[in-house]
Amino acid sequence: MPVLNLKKREIECKVVYYGPGRCGKTTNLEYTFKTFKKQIAGDMVSINTEGDRTLFFDFLPMELGKIKGCDIRVQLYTVPGQVKYSSTRKLVLKGVDGVVFVADSLKVRREKNMLSLKDLQMNLKEYGMSVFKIPLVLQYNKRDLADEGLPIMSIEQMERDLNRQLKAPSFPCSAVTGEGVGKTLTECLKLTLISLQRQFKWVQ
Amino acid sequence: MDIKSTIKSLLKEVDIYKTQGLLAEAKDKYQKTLGFVQNNLKPQEGKKIIGAISDKINTLEKEIAIVEKKVMSPKMTKESQDLITKMFTAVEGEDKYAAELEGAKALIKFGQFSRAIIELQKLIEIEPIRLDAARQIMNCYLLESKYDDVAKQYEQWLSNDLLTKKQLDTLRKFVQGAFKNKGIDKTLPEKTEVDEVVEPDMAKFEEVEAAETTATPQKPKEIPGAKAQVKKPETKPKKLKPITFEKEEFEEFDIMASIKKSKKTDVDKKK
Ligand SMILES: Nc1nc2c(ncn2[C@@H]2O[C@H](COP(=O)(O)OP(=O)(O)OP(=O)(O)O)[C@@H](O)[C@H]2O)c(=O)[nH]1
Ligand SMILES: [Mg+2]
Numbered sequence: 001m002p003v004l005n006l007k008k009r010e011i012e013c014k015v016v017y018y019g020p021g022r023c024g025k026t027t028n029l030e031y032t033f034k035t036f037k038k039q040i041a042g043d044m045v046s047i048n049t050e051g052d053r054t055l056f057f058d059f060l061p062m063e064l065g066k067i068k069g070c071d072i073r074v075q076l077y078t079v080p081g082q083v084k085y086s087s088t089r090k091l092v093l094k095g096v097d098g099v100v101f102v103a104d105s106l107k108v109r110r111e112k113n114m115l116s117l118k119d120l121q122m123n124l125k126e127y128g129m130s131v132f133k134i135p136l137v138l139q140y141n142k143r144d145l146a147d148e149g150l151p152i153m154s155i156e157q158m159e160r161d162l163n164r165q166l167k168a169p170s171f172p173c174s175a176v177t178g179e180g181v182g183k184t185l186t187e188c189l190k191l192t193l194i195s196l197q198r199q200f201k202w203v204q
Numbered sequence: 205m206d207i208k209s210t211i212k213s214l215l216k217e218v219d220i221y222k223t224q225g226l227l228a229e230a231k232d233k234y235q236k237t238l239g240f241v242q243n244n245l246k247p248q249e250g251k252k253i254i255g256a257i258s259d260k261i262n263t264l265e266k267e268i269a270i271v272e273k274k275v276m277s278p279k280m281t282k283e284s285q286d287l288i289t290k291m292f293t294a295v296e297g298e299d300k301y302a303a304e305l306e307g308a309k310a311l312i313k314f315g316q317f318s319r320a321i322i323e324l325q326k327l328i329e330i331e332p333i334r335l336d337a338a339r340q341i342m343n344c345y346l347l348e349s350k351y352d353d354v355a356k357q358y359e360q361w362l363s364n365d366l367l368t369k370k371q372l373d374t375l376r377k378f379v380q381g382a383f384k385n386k387g388i389d390k391t392l393p394e395k396t397e398v399d400e401v402v403e404p405d406m407a408k409f410e411e412v413e414a415a416e417t418t419a420t421p422q423k424p425k426e427i428p429g430a431k432a433q434v435k436k437p438e439t440k441p442k443k444l445k446p447i448t449f450e451k452e453e454f455e456e457f458d459i460m461a462s463i464k465k466s467k468k469t470d471v472d473k474k475k
Contacts (some may be wrong), residue, residue: 021225022224045283045284045287047280047287047314084272088313088314091314106224106229108232109229145220148216
């Protein structure tokens with residue numbers, strides 16, 4: 001849920017990175033933290049990881065500066081992808097304004113991508129939101145693994161699998177090299193702010 | 205590709221899955237490699253490599269078992285706990301205390317029981333959310349299996365006037381139910397009808413009367429904070445099966461059909 005303080009001309013919104021375990025959500029945030037220093041408004045908090053798996057969530061506060069006289073603050077979160085942390089995932093999703101769905105391009109993760117997208121849809125629904133209506137961007141991550149000779153899915157196949165009905169903007173990406181990370185986030189922020197504008201008309 | 209190169213490339217794939225933390229996939233690939241070796245090398249030739257792969261599978265299985273264990277109550281810094289609390293209290297227009305109660309419940313959901321109890325002990329002073337706060341304190345002890353603390357806390361409340369008889373009854377039933385589910389043989393005493401027998405010290409008569417009047421008229425009916433409750437995650441476990449959508453749904457979202465299809469194609473390919 002966005003926090004709007006129109007007197008102070010401030011808007012705070014929440015973007016959540018969702019996706020199956022090990023797809024690269026945390027790596028996305030780490031890259032953002034390293035690269036977009038100007039917009040970073042504080043430390044990246046990674047709440048307890050076992051190995052480097054997210055146990056609860058990662059958190060990264062950003063400040064985008066002023067848009068039409070309004071200060072825009074964004075909180076980025078990642079959810080834990082492991083299936084067993086379903087209740088935490090749902091909790092972290094609470095009050096979300098925009099979603100980046102990170103899908104793993106590895107062929108062996110095909111079904112996991114779909115199950116996770118389904119899980120997102122169900123959790124949004126339980127909060128009274130629709131996966132079709134929320135600002136959503138898909139990211140097809142780990143494209144670089146093709147160079148290692150690993151079997152990865154084609155973009156067309158991933159579009160068919162995940163985006164046939166959603167028709168959301170989608171980006172190929174490699175979160176370790178950073179390729180596509182910024183583009184994904186920028187698009188999601190754009191959609192999120194447009195949606196907030198539509199709801200709250202903060203730009204007169 | 206010759207046999208050796210195939211094995212090499214299969215093992216390289218396994219290594220990458222392992223560095224990605226995709227342990228189940230790594231194990232699966234090891235097993236496929238094992239099958240390939242058995243089918244393509246003579247027993248004598250394959251013996252060594254089969255032994256080596258089997259050892260690696262064993263190690264991997266141990267790693268998988270560790271990862272699969274659910275961490276219930278991890279250590280966390282105060283800053284992280286504050287962040288969790290803030291995440292669930294920064295809701296505008298909501299009752300302040302109800303929001304704080306939400307924050308405490310979030311701490312419980314993230315396994316931060318001790319910190320949650322500290323917050324709840326403050327909230328129990330606030331009448332509209334008193335019973336809910338008390339229940340959550342009990343909930344913390346129950347989740348930590350601290351049954352003696354449950355009884356101790358209950359007795360403390362029994363001996364002071366913080367909670368009404370009706371509230372205590374509700375709590376007692378809640379705890380007894382939980383004890384029963386967990387197979388704990390403990391019975392909490394009921395509060396007796398007369399709130400307290402106060403010594404008839406005539407000098408203090410006025411004070412006592414005042415105290416009793418404040419203790420009696422509390423009616424724990426509706427808890428305003430209740431509407432703001434985060435749904436308990438322990439509700440029905442969700443099953444990822446083909447779903448039927450409500451009519452209001454914007455559009456049918458039949459991603460599970462793709463999964464079925466994908467399974468078919470995989471099988472088809474193998475054929
Ligand atoms: N080659 C490659 N590896 C990646 C990429 N993105 C992530 N990884 C690796 O994949 C593994 C998992 O990445 P994380 O960012 O921790 O994944 P996650 O989605 O946060 O995982 P959970 O917290 O378990 O849900 C790590 O070893 C990363 O280095 C990528 O684009 N290419
Ligand atoms: Mg993570």
